[in-house]
Amino acid sequence: MPAAGSSRPRPIKTKGETMLDRTSAWHGEYILEVDNITKEFPGVKALDGVQLKIRPGTVHALMGENGAGKSTLMKIIAGVYTPDGGEVRFAGQPLDVRTPLDALNSGIAMIHQELNLMNWMTVAENIWIRREPLNRLGLVDHGRMRQMTAELLGRLNIRLDPDQQVGELTVAQKQMVEIAKAVSYNSDVLIMDEPTSAITEAEVEHLFAIIRDLKSRGIGIVYITHKMNELFEIADEFTVFRDGKYVGTHPSADVTRDDIIRMMVGREITEMFPKIDCEIGETVLEVRNLTLPGVFHDVSFQVRAGEILGIAGLVGSKRSNVAEAIFGVHPAPIGDILIDGRHVQITCPSDAMGHGMAFLTEDRKESGCFLILDCLENIQSALITRSHVKNGFIDLRTVAAKAEEMAATLRIKTPSLRETVENLSGGNQQKLLIARWLLTEPRILILDEPTRGIDVGAKAEIHRLITKLAAQGVAVIMISSEMPEVLGMSDRIMVMHEGHVSGFLDRAEADQVKIMSLAAK
């Protein structure tokens, strides 16, 4: 085992001891043990002393809300991240992996949500990539590769043609290929990240049959999901994480659905939300039966002046797509949008802005900030598309003065507005984007994850600001994956599940369990 660059302890090998085959040397109860792992990112403790223990020949579900730390842990096991503390043991030995390939070679295979197959190559080529059987001349022996693939697929009861191009397969079939590939490495642990998120019911049954078969071969399976019914159907045990912390591990036969929901959401609301009740006026924005085929269907809701409408839902609930449709980023072809009771056509963001809308996007790096430009350019970008231009020249003096004022109001911390935005902290970048939209004086403000990945202090400031805007009569739509935020800030909560509105909750009646049962179905 190569020396680790980290502070993790390495196995001690005394003189004369032989390096035994890992499985024969190991007689422990758990094939994979995650012990007290901690991982911190700037401003966030993604994992705080979590544990996870996988027995061979079992399916172990790992559950938790968005941001509970499931993916971070998987990335640590796969060697993408190095933990700040703690240890991962595989077959009783400390695991030292730094790349996914290391993990694979040590006997841990991972099937990511986004499948990593090469679409233009055949099933056989995908499975044996880098390990192709060669003939005497050192060329790839396609005949033997085909035969090996057929045998492997036959063993797993997967009916696929080894010569078929992977690009022609369905998502479920691609998953089968990934599983076959994992098995071909003789992996002892198979990690599956939400494998059913993109496949049909019938395909799920087939997948489960294969999982049961793998289980009977003694493979330990980590099954990441937040679907409750799957847990009861396939998992022997489950572990729940919440906000980067370990909550508990139980056999799935011993618990009820409600127990698990409570474990997933049962945090105390520690952050303070400055929500004040303010006067709620007329309906400003109404959405009727908005549908983007294949993405979301029949979304209808209203927002009134001074109201904060929270939109809750899990990953894949398509909340952001609804927001993008309303703002004209990806317009929806079916349904109506009414502003002040009048039908409007919104085909591009500029149209939406013309109707007094502003949209803080979910991913500030992807579609929010101009990272390489300075603060001033970032703040003014929306404003100058619609006003402050005389004879073709931007009224830079006025714009800069307004930007300065807004930056001061929002207390954006930067040495100057000439500072490049990528040098700012996440919280300040977020405030900068809010400043961009506030300068356009919107009447309808759509916020998609307004406080994602920013520290507690900045969060509270942004919350205060949102409340203040609502008090001034702005209609606010706030998409958030953080339960306390949705509960603390919203007058009403709309819950979405896989592209459909699954219910509305009033501020008074809403609680975490109710939201979760609407969101997880």
Place this chain on the structure above:
Amino acid sequence: MSDASMAAAPRRHRPMMAELNILLVLVGISLTFEILGWIMQGQSFLGNWQRLSIMILQVSVVGIIAIGVTQVIISGGIDLSSGSIVGATAMISMSLAQAAGYERAIYPDLTGLPVVVPLLAGLLFGLLCGTINGVLIAYTRIPPFIATLGMMVTARGFAKWYTKGQPISFPSDSFAAIGKGMMPVFIFLVVALIFHVALKYTRYGKFTYAIGANPQAARVSGINVERQLVRIYAIAGLLSALAGIVVAARGLTAQAGMGTMYELDAIAMAVIGGVSLTGGRGSILGTMIGMVIFGVIISGFTFLRLDAYYQEMIKGVIIVAAVVADVYRQKKRKKA
């Protein structure tokens, strides 16, 4: 020129840094030639006004193209068609600029036309080519590299087809005046000034930088990204055509092969001048310095009587070095 928006912002001259660095490179290279000049030739490189003015004259035609290319690269694209548009425009404008009474004129009935005719015809042609580039890139979403590569081959073919390969000569005096003396340098300076102002103080410029920095964010900010891209490429085509007219007027003749490789020289000037190939960063000022660096290197090698072959090889090395420097700068910024 003071930056108007700085009036309200605290004074920290960060944006000037990039240009300052490039200026230092220019000074360094010039001094190197000066020293080598005294050692190898026993005379001064910089202390020769005539040499310097010829040098500027040589690069200012490509400089006009480089201005257009600069805004294309800032928007995150590339334009490979400039050199071919130079060739095609030279042919078109010269065919309409032939002196009155010249018997073997391309259009015997259209000699001695007022100078605006060839000028407008040439510019419109460039504008058209650029618009086609822009529409292809913005609406079909093919990569700029491919769209402008297509235009590069097509426009060159057009230039050759136009007279079946025959050169066109004998322009009217007023047309020839466009390329006389230091006129190309003057035209370059006017173009540079216009685009310096446009990129810094107008919506056109702000949108260009925004698209290069993050097209998605630009779109969400309400910028019509497609329309802006068409404008950017159309203007690049227009400036290539202007360069084509100047080249033809200066040479008193037009040939289908004119402007070959100009696109690469123009891109090189911009890149040497600190315009980032990943988009969103760069300035006209930088490109102007890049252009002078380019000129100094060429004229320096000639001055040292080094073989022309070395010049090309060194040119290649410098272009790659400039891009490596850009990548390195970005890495350093990310770490900071």
